[in-house]
Structure formats: C-alpha cells, structure tokens
Amino acid sequence: MTLSGINSLRLGPDEHGRFGIYGGRFVAETLMPLILDLEKAYRDAKADPAFADEIKHLATHYTGRPSPLYFAERTSAHLGGAKVWLKREELNHTGSHKINNCLGQILLARRMGKTRIIAETGAGQHGVATATVCAKFDLPCVIFMGATDVERQWPNVLRMKMLGAEVRPVTAGAGTLKDAMNEALRDWVTNVDTTYYLIGTAAGPHPYPEMVRDFQSVIGAELKDQFLQAEGKLPDAVVACVGGGSNAIGTFHAFLDEPGVALYGAEAGGHGIDVDNGHAASMTGGRPGVLHGNRTYLLQDEDGQILEGPSISAGLDYPGVGPEHAFLHDAKRVTYAPITDKEALEAFQLLARMEGIIPALESAHGLAQVMKLAPTMGKDQSVVLCLSGRGDKDVESVGKHLGMDMIS
Amino acid sequence: MSRITARFAACTAENRPALVTYVMAGDPDLETAQAILDGLPAAGADVIELGMPFSDPMADGVAIQVAGHRALKSGQTMRRTLAMVENFRKKDAETPIVLMGYYNPIYIFGVADFIAAAKAAGVDGLIVVDLPAEEDEELCIPALEAGLNFIRLATPTTDERRLPAVLRNTSGFVYYVTMTGITGAAIKSRAAVGEAVRRIKHHTDLPVAVGFGIKTAEDAQVFGRDADGLAVGTVIVNAVAETLNDGKPTERTVTAVHDVVASLAAGARRARSAA
Structure with a gap:
C-alpha cells in the first residue's frame, strides 16, 4: 500500500522550511x-x-549513473538470512554519493x-x-x-x-x-x-x-526500479549510514510512503552509546536543539553547549543530523541505531574479504547494521544497503587500527 | 520607558552617541567577569552587552570565540550569567543590560523559563544572532510580550525591501552591522556606514547603534557623528586576553578593560563636539 496526500511523509518541508518542528x-x-x-x-x-x-x-556521462544494484551473494550466505544487496554509490565518479x-x-x-x-x-x-x-x-x-x-x-x-x-x-x-x-x-x-x-x-x-535531499533522491528512485526489475517486488529493509544524513535521506525518500519497507539509519556509536560523550549518535544519544541554521537532534550538554563525539569515521562524527531525519525519527518511520567503531571495522573487513569491495568507514557502519539485521530475516527476504562510498581514503587509518605493517 | 530607551534619550540630550560595550560573561572567570561588569558604567559604558558564551559562535571572529571558550572552560553557565546581572542590578538600577548570544543555550534553558529568569535578574533586552525575523515566533514575540526589548541586527545585505520586515518587531535600538563579516573584522567603507545609518533612520524612530569593527577612540569619534550608539566588543575582549598569565587573570585584567572603555568613551564624547 502506498500512502499519499495528507498521510504522506514525503511532503516536507513546509513553507517555513520545517519538517514538523x-x-x-x-x-x-x-x-x-x-x-x-x-x-x-x-x-x-x-x-x-x-x-x-x-x-x-x-x-x-560524468558520474556514471545509474549505479548498479549488486547482489552480495557470499555475504548473504555468510550471514545466513535475508539476501543482501548493495546499491553501489561508491562506483560513482569521485567514489561516493x-x-x-x-x-x-x-x-x-x-x-x-x-x-x-x-x-x-x-x-x-x-x-x-x-x-x-x-x-x-x-x-x-x-x-x-x-x-x-x-x-x-x-x-x-x-x-x-x-x-x-x-x-x-x-x-x-x-x-x-x-x-x-x-x-x-x-x-x-x-x-x-x-x-x-x-x-x-x-x-x-x-x-x-x-x-x-532532492539531488540525492536519485539513489532511492533508481534502487526502487532496479529492485523491482530484479525481484519483482520491493525490498523488505533498506539501510544507510547517517552522519548529516545525505545518502540516507536520498536512499529512504522513495520508500517513505511504503510501509512494507523497513528503514534503518546507522549512526556513529563510537566507543559505545553508554560511554559518556563517547559517541556521535545524535538521535540515539542527543536531543533537539538549534545549530548551523536548523533545529534538529544534537549532541549537547545540559546547558546547550554542543559536544563533539568521537567516531572512527570522519564523515559521521558530526554532532547533529539533517532535520528530515529528526522528523522521521520522531515519526518512528526510520529506526536509527548506533554502530560502534569496532562493529564498523568488522564490517569493513567482511566486505573486503567476502565481496572484494573495500567500503568507506561511513558505509561500513551501514553494513554493520545489515549484519545484525539479515540473520533475523527470512531467506526469501531482502535487505539493501546504500554503499555510499569506497574505502580508499580509509585504508591507511584502518591498517593502523588493525596493526598491519609493511612487513607482515 | 525601558532603561534602554531612557539611556539613549539621555545620551541624545547630551548630544553624544551612547557607548555600547560588549563583555563576555564568565571570561576569564566568574569573579573577574563580575568585577569587569560592575565597573563598566564608571568607565564610561552607557549600555552593556553581556555575551552568553556558546560553543559554536558562527558570527564571531577569533577574539570572541576564544573568550567564549575561556568562559565555558571556567564553568560558566546560563544560570551564572543571569546571576551576574542580578548582582550588577543590586548596585546599578539605571544602566541597561542586553544579553547577546546564540539561540541554542536559550532554547535548552526553555524559552518561557529564560524570559522569566532574565526579567527577574534585571535584563533589559536580547540580541540573538541566529534568530532572523523569519523565526520571530521562537523567542522575539514572547520576549516582547514579557516587556524585554528585542534588538535586531541590520546588515549591509538588508536591502530597502527587507528592512521593514527586519524592523517590525525590533525594539530598544537597531544594531547596524557595519560590514558583511564576523565580529572584529575591518570596516571596508566608513562613508557607507554613515549612509546606511541614515537609510535605517528613515524607516524607524529607534536609535541606531553601529558595531563590528569599531576598535579605537578615533573610530568612535568618526562613527559617532552619524550613529546614536557605538557597539564595541573585540577590543574589550582582547584587553582581557592580553592581560592573562597562563590563562589566569592578573591584577591588570580588570583595569585594562576599564581603561579601554574609558578611552572609547572619550572618543565617543569628541564625536560631535569636534565636528
């Protein structure tokens, strides 16, 4: 069932630039x-x-769209549940969405x-x-x-x-x-x-x-068509990583009025959501405030001073998030979940070894969410990850984290 | 009549611009900041802007950014800032105090609670940099209803078409920003500032103060010819920074600030007599 009209979640923002509050x-x-x-x-x-x-x-002709929708066969078998698909935004010119x-x-x-x-x-x-x-x-x-x-x-x-x-x-x-x-x-x-x-x-x-969002919505629109072509239906779940949230909103927007498609945003859980100021998960661990021109969920102290949470991923350690995500969080349309640095590093390695694809650390957060989700789903179900960027930029710092050196 | 209106009227009656001085609450620590604040009227300040420190002051240059961080590091909070005003009011019932800063700390304090607490402490007006006219429902309207002045910034990008909307809910005075830029930068054209002040006064009976980039007694003398008020912040805040030793105040800190204010006040007083 597709929602439309007054029940649609795709109508924002209003003339004051608001998504809800x-x-x-x-x-x-x-x-x-x-x-x-x-x-x-x-x-x-x-x-x-x-x-x-x-x-x-x-x-x-410049970016190379449409980006492929790829069935990650070995990853799917390894996780032992839903089929895992990757929307290959990392193949775009410049290596990301x-x-x-x-x-x-x-x-x-x-x-x-x-x-x-x-x-x-x-x-x-x-x-x-x-x-x-x-x-x-x-x-x-x-x-x-x-x-x-x-x-x-x-x-x-x-x-x-x-x-x-x-x-x-x-x-x-x-x-x-x-x-x-x-x-x-x-x-x-x-x-x-x-x-x-x-x-x-x-x-x-x-x-x-x-x-x-409009410029990024091509991701979800293509994905929807490609998945229909491939499987003749809509995916059961769609996952993307969320820092400010541009790849996520671009991926989710086409599915907001499709209640059969579960949507998941992976936030930067850093050292863990329970560690005081140890994460950058603004929706799981923050509250609404005003920064950089918009009201949204922010990491902040009790006096309204903005905090800087750590993340292994430089693209996700922003203390806020796009306002439409804040709205979708409150509306409970998207489930936002924190992923720790450790989980992201495991996902990073898994994709490299299983599919021959080195993901950006940001996208690895999304994959870590897929790793939690897929085993809980049936083999006839599908989960799609927006693989928002490639990991070339991260190989040096990941190598350090994993203790790799030139000799061994 | 609000304290702000009364003070501008008094300065106009003396044929001189009001000196509007900005200090950062809690910089470099609470005790020193209170001593700086309490001594401002004697040093020559007519109106006081008290900065509410914020972690991310997007419209401020380095001097005020660093001052805010010093204050936060020393443990400054919104409650402490309001308490500073309350202490000041025990000794001075005349000098207007305007709280200046960014919206988030107010929003987190709670708008209704903040307005009530500010009123109770003896605050006269608010300048909130990131609340343009388009967001008046947030704080401006409730503050006006509670009897606080809401002072709006007008800038070189505020054209004739937009100016009425910007002035609509402004009260107390209009703060004309002399340049497109951040606090403490250099003023590009002095003539343009005078013109802009006259343009704004064509649209409103409110006094017009100019600020951003006024640094010396000579600047005060020049800009004080056209403007009803001169807002100075960066050089005052710098006087704090320059007298610190290892981040701690010295015996010179309070007097250095008051000396800068006295020099600017003297410049402001010469603005029209010298002409």
Missing part, C-alpha cells in the same frame, strides 16, 4: 537575504526542464551568477566532489576541513589539492566537521556577494535540507 532558518541576518534568494533560484530551477535535463546528462549533490548545486550556483565556491568536509568525500565540479566548471574553490580530519583523511586532501582547490585546515574545537562548518559559515558571511556555499549534507538552513 525541525529545520527552519536560524541564520544571521547577513545571510538571510541570500538564503531567500537561494530558495527562489532553486524553485525556478526545479520548475525548469532544462535544469533537470542538464543534471540527467551529467549523471549519465556526494557527487550527485555537488553537480546539482554547482549548476544552481552558476544560474545564480556566483563566482566562488566554498564547502565544508569531514571525511573529504564532499570536499573532493566539490573540488571536482569546481574544476569542471572552472570556479575557484575553498574547502574547510578540520585539522584532525586533514590528518586522518590525507589521501582526500591530496586529491582536493590536485583538483585545484584550496584546503583550509580548521584548528578550532576538536578540528572536525562541526568546526569546518562554523568556519565555512564565517567565510560565507564575509564574502556573501560572490560566494556560493555548497553544503554537503542534508542539513543547514532551509532550503539546503530539501535541496540536498
């Missing part, structure tokens, strides 16, 4: 006129068939006549995708990246530099994604006339959460 436009006045302009430009673009055509063309959003937004920036692009990045996947589209469209690009992340995702820093981007390490706070976003916002407020802020996740002030 979440979302909104909590930004400084300097940015407010720009955000209203952006919303208008996006509405115009959305109504323009030429814009959709251009995205479609680039998706096919991030390119879907970057292409959409760079076209919008061009329509708006902006001449300079800035972005924040955690794991560096969004930074690489942004640097890539900036190279392609010949726009100067500055990427803000936490100093800690620069160190642990060094291969992606080199890629960004080779693509012509300037990478600015941010030393404030713990030097991770949250701090990079603060610094990007400070740059934006300073260079508001020329600069387009290409936000990488489905968070921030309205219209970003809606816009990023």
Whole structure:
C-alpha cells in the first residue's frame, strides 16, 4: 500500500522550511537575504526542464549513473538470512554519493551568477566532489576541513589539492566537521556577494535540507526500479549510514510512503552509546536543539553547549543530523541505531574479504547494521544497503587500527 | 520607558552617541567577569552587552570565540550569567543590560523559563544572532510580550525591501552591522556606514547603534557623528586576553578593560563636539 496526500511523509518541508518542528532558518541576518534568494533560484530551477535535463546528462556521462544494484551473494550466505544487496554509490565518479549533490548545486550556483565556491568536509568525500565540479566548471574553490580530519583523511586532501582547490585546515574545537562548518559559515558571511556555499549534507538552513535531499533522491528512485526489475517486488529493509544524513535521506525518500519497507539509519556509536560523550549518535544519544541554521537532534550538554563525539569515521562524527531525519525519527518511520567503531571495522573487513569491495568507514557502519539485521530475516527476504562510498581514503587509518605493517 | 530607551534619550540630550560595550560573561572567570561588569558604567559604558558564551559562535571572529571558550572552560553557565546581572542590578538600577548570544543555550534553558529568569535578574533586552525575523515566533514575540526589548541586527545585505520586515518587531535600538563579516573584522567603507545609518533612520524612530569593527577612540569619534550608539566588543575582549598569565587573570585584567572603555568613551564624547 502506498500512502499519499495528507498521510504522506514525503511532503516536507513546509513553507517555513520545517519538517514538523525541525529545520527552519536560524541564520544571521547577513545571510538571510541570500538564503531567500537561494530558495527562489532553486524553485525556478526545479520548475525548469532544462535544469533537470542538464543534471540527467551529467549523471549519465560524468558520474556514471545509474549505479548498479549488486547482489552480495557470499555475504548473504555468510550471514545466513535475508539476501543482501548493495546499491553501489561508491562506483560513482569521485567514489561516493556526494557527487550527485555537488553537480546539482554547482549548476544552481552558476544560474545564480556566483563566482566562488566554498564547502565544508569531514571525511573529504564532499570536499573532493566539490573540488571536482569546481574544476569542471572552472570556479575557484575553498574547502574547510578540520585539522584532525586533514590528518586522518590525507589521501582526500591530496586529491582536493590536485583538483585545484584550496584546503583550509580548521584548528578550532576538536578540528572536525562541526568546526569546518562554523568556519565555512564565517567565510560565507564575509564574502556573501560572490560566494556560493555548497553544503554537503542534508542539513543547514532551509532550503539546503530539501535541496540536498532532492539531488540525492536519485539513489532511492533508481534502487526502487532496479529492485523491482530484479525481484519483482520491493525490498523488505533498506539501510544507510547517517552522519548529516545525505545518502540516507536520498536512499529512504522513495520508500517513505511504503510501509512494507523497513528503514534503518546507522549512526556513529563510537566507543559505545553508554560511554559518556563517547559517541556521535545524535538521535540515539542527543536531543533537539538549534545549530548551523536548523533545529534538529544534537549532541549537547545540559546547558546547550554542543559536544563533539568521537567516531572512527570522519564523515559521521558530526554532532547533529539533517532535520528530515529528526522528523522521521520522531515519526518512528526510520529506526536509527548506533554502530560502534569496532562493529564498523568488522564490517569493513567482511566486505573486503567476502565481496572484494573495500567500503568507506561511513558505509561500513551501514553494513554493520545489515549484519545484525539479515540473520533475523527470512531467506526469501531482502535487505539493501546504500554503499555510499569506497574505502580508499580509509585504508591507511584502518591498517593502523588493525596493526598491519609493511612487513607482515 | 525601558532603561534602554531612557539611556539613549539621555545620551541624545547630551548630544553624544551612547557607548555600547560588549563583555563576555564568565571570561576569564566568574569573579573577574563580575568585577569587569560592575565597573563598566564608571568607565564610561552607557549600555552593556553581556555575551552568553556558546560553543559554536558562527558570527564571531577569533577574539570572541576564544573568550567564549575561556568562559565555558571556567564553568560558566546560563544560570551564572543571569546571576551576574542580578548582582550588577543590586548596585546599578539605571544602566541597561542586553544579553547577546546564540539561540541554542536559550532554547535548552526553555524559552518561557529564560524570559522569566532574565526579567527577574534585571535584563533589559536580547540580541540573538541566529534568530532572523523569519523565526520571530521562537523567542522575539514572547520576549516582547514579557516587556524585554528585542534588538535586531541590520546588515549591509538588508536591502530597502527587507528592512521593514527586519524592523517590525525590533525594539530598544537597531544594531547596524557595519560590514558583511564576523565580529572584529575591518570596516571596508566608513562613508557607507554613515549612509546606511541614515537609510535605517528613515524607516524607524529607534536609535541606531553601529558595531563590528569599531576598535579605537578615533573610530568612535568618526562613527559617532552619524550613529546614536557605538557597539564595541573585540577590543574589550582582547584587553582581557592580553592581560592573562597562563590563562589566569592578573591584577591588570580588570583595569585594562576599564581603561579601554574609558578611552572609547572619550572618543565617543569628541564625536560631535569636534565636528
């Protein structure tokens, strides 16, 4: 049964940019006129068939879409339950789902006549995708990246530099994604006339959460068609990892009104959800607050100061989450569950050995959720994971965690 | 008449701009911050902005970011900030205090509880950087209903079309941000600031204070010709930072802040007499 009309979960946001109580436009006045302009430009673009055509063309010839839906046969047999499928977003140009959003937004920036692009990045996947589209469209690009992340995702820093981007390490706070976003916002407020802020996740002030979701929704739409083709039905469960939540919302959106499809978001459980400030699971371990332009679930102390939870994955250690996820969490449509660093590392190794696919540590969190889920399901059932990124950037740090060296 | 309105009127009657001084609550520790706060009126401050520290101050430059982190590290909380105002009010019933900061600590305190506690402590107004007019239902409207002033920022990007919406629920005074940028950056065009102040005054009878980038007595003298108020923060907060020893206050910390304020106050007083 497909829900529609007033019962649909796919109608958000409202005209104030709200998904229920979440979302909104909590930004400084300097940015407010720009955000209203952006919303208008996006509405115009959305109504323009030429814009959709251009995205479609680039998706096919530049990104390499559609990404395959792959039946992970050995993994399925190993887990001994449901069939496990992978939506192969890691095969996209630049190695993750991030390119879907970057292409959409760079076209919008061009329509708006902006001449300079800035972005924040955690794991560096969004930074690489942004640097890539900036190279392609010949726009100067500055990427803000936490100093800690620069160190642990060094291969992606080199890629960004080779693509012509300037990478600015941010030393404030713990030097991770949250701090990079603060610094990007400070740059934006300073260079508001020329600069387009290409936000990488489905968070921030309205219209970003809606816009990023729309550009990422191609994942779930393709997946739905591909699965129907392959199995003649819908999958029983769909899983994605959630940091800010762009790959997850893009994957889930096509299924929100399909109650027969269970949806799972894997959050960064770090050292464990019971460890005080030892995780970055904002929905399992946080509460609603306002940061970076939107109301959403946040990791924070009792006085409203934002906390920085650790995660082995630089892409998931953001203390917030996109507002639509906060809404879906409250609506109980999506089950958000924490995955520890240890579980993610096990999943990382499993996929490498079972399927010959090295996943990003972020996506490995999703796989760890699949590993818990699949054995509890029947052999006639199916679970699909959005394999959002490849793990090339992580091999060095995972190797260290596993104690691998050059000799043995 | 609110304390803020009365104070601006008094300054106007003396033909001088009001000096609006920003200090961070709890920086570098509670005791020193209270001594700084208590001495501001004698040093020449007409209106006091008391910063509510926040872990992620997106609109602030490094000086105020670091000041907020010093305060949080010393254990500052919203309750302590409100207690500072309460202590101040025991000695000074006239000088207006505006709490300035970001929305999340207020939201987590609880909007209704916060407004009640702020009123009880003797707070006169609020400046909340990340609450634009579009989010007035959150805090602005309930604060106005409770009799607190809600001071809005207008910026160079606030054009003629938008200005009425920005001014609609503004009270006390209008805070004109001299530049697109963060606190403590450099002002690009002095002439443009004067023009902007006149443009805003065309739309409102409220006093207009200018801020972001005013650093010296000379700046105060120049901008004080057009503006009804001069908001200064970064250089005051820097006076705290420069006198710390290993992160701890020294005997110079409180006086250094008050000396900076006195110098700015002197500049503000020269603004119109020198013209």
